[in-house]
Each structure stands twice: as C-alpha cells, then as structure tokens.
Amino acid sequence: MKAKLGVAALVVLFLAGLWLVAAPFAVGYQPRGAEYAEATINDLWVGGGIAALSFAALVVYAADALRELARRGKHADS
Template identity: 75%
Template sequence: MKARLGVCALVLLFLAGLWLVASPFVVGYQPAGAPYTAATVNNLWVGGGLAGLSFITLVLYAADALRELTTRAEHPTDA
C-alpha cells in the first residue's frame, strides 16, 4: 500500500512539473516571439527539474521492482 501511494505521489509530481513547463505558454503570460520573462524562466527550471527528478525516481522504482520480481522467480518460496 505504501509503495502504491509513493508511486501515485511521484506521478503527480511528474505531472505538476510538466504543467509548470507548459503553463507559461498555455495560460498565455509568455507573449509569442518575445524574450522569456523571469517567471517563464523560473517555471522552466523548476518544472523541468521537478519532472526530471520524479521521472528518474519512477524509473529507479520500476527497475527495483523488476529486480525483485526476477529474484522471486529465481528463488521461489515453498509456502
């Protein structure tokens, strides 16, 4: 149950990071063709960092889960 909650939190953080990257252009406070404003640069750095870190953590969690599954398959319990 705790693992499922953690994965859900990581997915939400990933989506929040993607929204931060896209929001200046979707909402429209970054004018088309104009130099990036300080708020846009901030959103790109923070959102990109958040999305990247949560994505890397999700990949590491998936790799660990696959490693655990292969370990269980190689050494089945006699229960």
C-alpha cells in the same frame, strides 16, 4: 499500500513539473516571439527539475520492482 502511495505521489509530481513547463505558454502570460520573462524562466527550470527528478525516481522504482520479480522467479525454480 505504501508503495502505491509513493508511486502516485511521484506521478503527481511528474505531472506538476510538466504543467509548470507548459503553463507559461498554455495560460498565455508568455507572449509569442517575446523575450522570456523571469517567471517563464523560473517555471521552465523548476518544472523541468521536478519532472526530471520524479521521472528518475519512477525509473529507479520500476527497476527495483523488476529486480524483485526476477529474484522471486529465480527462487521459485529451485
């Protein structure tokens, strides 16, 4: 149960990071062709960082789950 809650939290964080990256353009407070506003730069850095860290954590979790499955399969053969 704890693992499912952790994975769900990481997925939500990943999606929130993606939204922060896309928000200045989707909402429209960053005009086309204009120099990036400070808020846009902040959204890009913070959102990109959150998305990258949560994606890395999801990859580590998936690798650990695969390693555990392989370990269980190896012991089932003997």
